[in-house]
Amino acid sequence: MEVRLTFNSSNLTGTRGLYSLKAPFSTLPNELYECGAIRFFKDVENQGLNVFKRYYEAYGLTQTDYQRDQAANVVIVTLISDTKAPIYLPSSYILAFPGLTSVLYQHVVLSASLGPLPTTLDLTFVKDQVAAAIAATTGVTPEVFENVAESTGAVTPEQHDALEAARQAAITISTTDRAQYLEERAKRIVLQEKLTALEQLVIAEGLLN
DSSP states (O other), rough: OOOOEEEEEEEETTTTEEEEEEEEOOTTTTEEEEEEEEHHHHHHHHOOOOOHHTTGGGOOHHHHHHHHHHHHHHHEEEEEESSSEEEEEEEEEEOOTTTTTTOOOOOOOOOOOOOSOOOTTTOHHHHHHHHHHHHHHSSSOOOOOOOOOOOOOOOOHHHHHHHHHHHHHHHOOOOOHHHHHHHHHHHHHHHHHHHHHHHHHHHHOOOOO
């Protein structure tokens, strides 16, 4: 027994994503299509088109297929692709449509304009911090790129000194988490050595009962 997909055609218009079609109709693998139009058989016929010949017989389908769909109030669907020609087909030949089979993804790029900076400034630490923050908050390890706008400019040494002084004064994070860990670890080692020396001194002086 053939299983046929049922759906509310009024909610399909504008739906974009992956469609799965039944032969003789087909979509390109991983190609996104959008439902651009839905027309009833009567609307198509009122435009002087023969529904059976155009959408059934032309694809090797039979009069029986056409009559079955006509009785079931099937509609003609237009699927639009950004790169390929539209697909026109009876809705009964859509096996699955977006919302049932796919979740839309998009390539996301975050950007930040830093304004004019000295060409000698090394941004490696900044990029590491940005990557760590994004990974910690999204669970995605990003690729962080450094891009320079075409516009360039120069300042006097006095202006540079003033700008650098202001920039340095505004910095609140100057070391990586790894560097901070190593610094604290070194402090703990020094403290432990002092405590050990003090303990040995107390024992040597017989101050412990």
